[in-house]
Amino acid sequence: MWTKITTMGIDALKGARRSSIAAALLMISIVPMVACEQSPSGSSPQGRTWAELPKLPDWSGVWEFDFRTGTKSESPPKLTPRADAESKAFVGGRARGENLQSVLANCVPPGLIGIMAQPYPIEFLFTPGKVTIAIETHSQMRRIFTDGRPHPEDPDPAWHGHSIGRWEGDTLVADTVALDPTAPLDDQTGPPGIRLSDKAHVVERIRAIDDAHLRITTKIEDPETFVEPWTIVRTYLRHRDWDIREYICQQNNRDAADEKGRPGFKLD
């Protein structure tokens, strides 16, 4: 599910409930950030030592994916013939009562793209040379190495891949490769039934756009799935008084689906 981003859409993202004065102030405040982003990362504090950590932006509290604005993109992704055929086959299965659930219903966590758009919050933890994202849904953890290391030459595939990052002003740019192609995308990002391949390369630009909102712009390159890079935008709401909770999906799951994605529902 995607919606076209227009100027109106961006304004709505920033909160139609705000006054126009606040919106104007917001626009003004963005200008220096853009200028900052253009500076080379070498001049930005990278948080590689304890002494440098206080120079990083304040992303304290936890951040809730704003499901009202959802996952936005300028257009649907242009699928390769292989991905298009897989998506059509997946949708075709629904007419037979299949593929109505994904493996998520069986408590398999979504991979990188989907895990960042769940109804439970995420938390950013800064330690020297590393940004850790604690993800409440499925009690997941992402690690983005900001110590200057490159990706491994032959990384093992993983649900969240291998991520390295650098700070460009107040923006954390996270670069991810080695996504496990068996990890489900999620149920709501992109055409149904598509998966990313092990060739996928994901670049997330993460920035607090004001005191209450964080935005992640995610560019996904995957020559086996998309004809050209696909960019999605998600917004998160800050909650300073929430803590990350435990989430064990297998505790009492009554919704497991069968191998064809036919829904189940255990009443007793």
Place this chain on the structure above:
Amino acid sequence: MKATSVKTMKTSYVVFVATFLASTSAFSHHSAVMFDFGQDKQKQIEGVVKEFQWTNPHTWIVLAVKNEAGEIEEWGFEGMSPNWLGRHGWSKRTLEPGAEIAMGFAPLKDGRKGGFTLTVHLPDGTVLQELPAQSDPPTQTDR
């Protein structure tokens, strides 16, 4: 417990737009395909709480309901998770065994005795929602 039949939801019980739920990622873990969220399909029911399971990925209410024949039937209702409800006014003590409640719910499409909880009406008049209405402000606490 008085005898009760399962009634089609009154307008006053419909406190949120079902399409909102179906069209958002408020359901992280599975699609809502098993339930009928159509506004004209939503039901209300009264009964006695037998069990309230404060568990992931979903909470669960076991409700003892007296049918028209005077027999006690057991119904089961899935709800949002403790992680969600705990941030929206609920706790593990919200529903104690023995509490007489009324509920609004989206029924199972397969006709079995269960569904997805929409609202819970407590004896003291408190009405608890499972999900916010589309028109509600975000849960943002410090904007």
